[in-house]
Amino acid sequence: MKDKKKRTISILLAYAGNYKALTFVGLALSAISMFCSIVPYVCIWLVVRDLIVAMPNFSKVQNVQTYGWIAFGFAMLGIVLYFIGLLCTHLVAFRTAENIRKIGMNHIMKAPLGYFDNNASGLIRGRLDSAANDTETLLAHNLADIIGTIVLFAGMVILMFVFDWRMGAACLLSAVISIVAMFSMMGGKNAKLMEEYQAAQDRMTKAGTEYVRGVPVVKIFQQTVYSFKTFKKAIEEYSNKAEYYQGEVCRVPQSINLTFTEGAFIFLVPLVIFLVPSTLHDGNFSNLVTNFVFYAVFSAIISTALAKIMFASSGIMLASTALSRIDLVMKAPTLEKCIHPKMPEDNSVIFKDVSFTYEGSRTPALSHISFRVEPGQTVALVGPSGGGKTTAASLIPRFWDVSEGVVEVGHVNVKEIDQHVLMDQVAFVFQNTKLFKTSILENVKIANPSASDDDVMHALKAARCKDIIDKLPNGVHTIIGSEGTYLSGGEQQRIALARAILKNAPIVVLDEATAFADPENEVLIQKALSVLCKDRTVIMIAHRLSTVVNADRIIVLEEGHIIEEGTHKELLDKNGLYHKMWIDYNQAVKWKITSGKEVA
Numbered sequence: 001m002k003d004k005k006k007r008t009i010s011i012l013l014a015y016a017g018n019y020k021a022l023t024f025v026g027l028a029l030s031a032i033s034m035f036c037s038i039v040p041y042v043c044i045w046l047v048v049r050d051l052i053v054a055m056p057n058f059s060k061v062q063n064v065q066t067y068g069w070i071a072f073g074f075a076m077l078g079i080v081l082y083f084i085g086l087l088c089t090h091l092v093a094f095r096t097a098e099n100i101r102k103i104g105m106n107h108i109m110k111a112p113l114g115y116f117d118n119n120a121s122g123l124i125r126g127r128l129d130s131a132a133n134d135t136e137t138l139l140a141h142n143l144a145d146i147i148g149t150i151v152l153f154a155g156m157v158i159l160m161f162v163f164d165w166r167m168g169a170a171c172l173l174s175a176v177i178s179i180v181a182m183f184s185m186m187g188g189k190n191a192k193l194m195e196e197y198q199a200a201q202d203r204m205t206k207a208g209t210e211y212v213r214g215v216p217v218v219k220i221f222q223q224t225v226y227s228f229k230t231f232k233k234a235i236e237e238y239s240n241k242a243e244y245y246q247g248e249v250c251r252v253p254q255s256i257n258l259t260f261t262e263g264a265f266i267f268l269v270p271l272v273i274f275l276v277p278s279t280l281h282d283g284n285f286s287n288l289v290t291n292f293v294f295y296a297v298f299s300a301i302i303s304t305a306l307a308k309i310m311f312a313s314s315g316i317m318l319a320s321t322a323l324s325r326i327d328l329v330m331k332a333p334t335l336e337k338c339i340h341p342k343m344p345e346d347n348s349v350i351f352k353d354v355s356f357t358y359e360g361s362r363t364p365a366l367s368h369i370s371f372r373v374e375p376g377q378t379v380a381l382v383g384p385s386g387g388g389k390t391t392a393a394s395l396i397p398r399f400w401d402v403s404e405g406v407v408e409v410g411h412v413n414v415k416e417i418d419q420h421v422l423m424d425q426v427a428f429v430f431q432n433t434k435l436f437k438t439s440i441l442e443n444v445k446i447a448n449p450s451a452s453d454d455d456v457m458h459a460l461k462a463a464r465c466k467d468i469i470d471k472l473p474n475g476v477h478t479i480i481g482s483e484g485t486y487l488s489g490g491e492q493q494r495i496a497l498a499r500a501i502l503k504n505a506p507i508v509v510l511d512e513a514t515a516f517a518d519p520e521n522e523v524l525i526q527k528a529l530s531v532l533c534k535d536r537t538v539i540m541i542a543h544r545l546s547t548v549v550n551a552d553r554i555i556v557l558e559e560g561h562i563i564e565e566g567t568h569k570e571l572l573d574k575n576g577l578y579h580k581m582w583i584d585y586n587q588a589v590k591w592k593i594t595s596g597k598e599v600a
């Protein structure tokens with residue numbers, strides 16, 4: 001546990017970079033300031049002592065004012081040093097939080113694009129943000145408080161011997177009982193319990209997010225919250241853990257802690273009563289009263305110090321869970337960077353004995369796939385759902401890196417092509433197009449920021465987007481999502497095609513480009529596609545087999561294997577899976593037309 005705390009602090013300080021040294025300055029200032037804050041208590045002791053000695057002739061007392069000034073001076077110095085120390089630790093905390101965000105985002109930028117399929121970018125950003133925030137309190141306040149409290153206790157032990165060790169021990173004993181009770185709540189097997197409690201909290205948050213995402217489904221099927229069993233179970237698990245921790249584990253130690261934090265008097269008062277007879281006998285009664293006043297006042301700062309330790313412990317715990325969230329982000333795989341990049345020789349795409357297995361999956365999504373697409377050819381990937389079509393297409397622009405084999409673009413392994421060159425070489429049109437909440441013009445320009453507005457308009461025209469722009473209030477400058485602007489799936493797809501046309505890449509990968517299109521949009525999309533694909537190397541994935549009949553070659557993928565390959569005619573003649581798919585497809589089309597007639 002102690003090692004874990006040390007590790008947490010040293011990892012965090014590594015994120016502080018150049019500001020690490022400032023932490024030590026801040027901590028040293030905090031320690032000195034705590035020392036300064038003890039001095040006024042000593043002055044109180046001296047004042048009380050002089051007053052009691054001079055009693056009843058108080059005019060004899062000479063040094064009270066001097067003690068007053070010394071107390072004031074040290075109190076002010078303590079405050080100033082504490083603030084400068086806090087300034088230093090805050091600077092470190094802010095820089096560390098900034099570095100956590102920067103380093104995390106830099107790492108994520110090197111992750112393959114496919115990683116974001118399973119890890120939503122919002123979730124990753126949320127993880128980094130919350131982790132950065134959770135480390136701030138520890139570095140800005142808690143560490144300084146821990147050091148300050150250590151100095152305080154060291155000061156107490158020294159003062160215990162200087163004035164009256166018995167009263168010092170009484171104060172210290174109550175502090176020690178309080179600390180032991182506090183750590184018994186957090187240490188040993190309770191630390192594990194605390195981790196489980198936090199894990200239950202995390203599970204509840206995740207299940208809650210899933211539930212909110214699924215609200216439309218819940219509403220459509222008129223289900224209740226109880227239909228989301230995982231969420232309900234997560235809430236129950238969390239509340240059981242919380243009740244057990246707060247009720248069973250914390251009740252006794254918490255009560256002891258609170259009693260002794262505020263109650264140095266529990267030992268101090270009986271002790272003094274016990275000592276009165278002997279001091280009256282020795283003639284040291286005035287000394288006893290002076291010391292009692294000192295320890296009674298001094299014990300008040302113990303409770304403040306203990307409360308700070310308590311916060312500091314939870315701060316360390318919070319920071320350590322924050323570090324595990326950062327670890328999750330930093331575990332994201334990164335694409336190998338080539339040291340001596342090569343330029344593709346032409347626009348061909350070749351798969352050589354390629355296999356690929358998703359992380360955590362037992363069965364390969366692709367097994368020993370080999371095919372070649374010559375420059376200017378159109379090759380279609382078809383086959384049953386889950387056959388590996390999208391996976392194969394994703395390996396070309398390195399959304400993932402192959403597990404075995406080689407993918408080549410222009411006769412060069414894609415891993416040996418500079419990432420920017422590869423991205424310039426390949427345009428990818430996804431099934432599910434993402435448009436940004438900005439103008440249509442900017443949305444298209446993302447593909448080629450140096451393009452002129454005229455080029456963008458030309459691309460939009462070629463992608464048959466004129467009707468979309470005409471109906472928008474500010475034409476091409478309309479912000480998508482603003483003023484009730486809504487684009488259908490097919491319309492969004494045409495904007496995405498305009499992007500790909502503007503990019504002007506020699507290789508085009510189309511993943512179900514017509515997936516979300518109604519018949520009217522489909523015709524327009526097909527026209528846009530014919531512009532985009534003209535004289536380019538095209539790899540297209542399609543379920544609507546009518547879109548692939550003219551392809552130079554059709555590859556049929558099933559369960560990660562190529563099971564048939566050829567032209568539309570050759571595959572029909574083979575009488576295999578493609579032939580069956582073609583019959584099924586035509587029956588489905590006919591069924592649609594027939595049922596359409598029935599409705600009419």
Ligand SMILES: Nc1ncnc2c1ncn2[C@@H]1O[C@H](COP(=O)(O)OP(=O)(O)OP(=O)(O)O)[C@@H](O)[C@H]1O
Pocket residue numbers: 117118358359361365383384385386387388389390391392
């Ligand atoms: N991100 C992922 N993580 C883990 N497994 C995945 C992931 N994406 C796909 N798979 C699995 O890989 C296999 C191939 O999926 P892929 O999406 O490539 O098939 P597909 O032929 O494109 O299917 P569809 O036609 O339904 O889009 C499937 O078993 C699928 O469950």
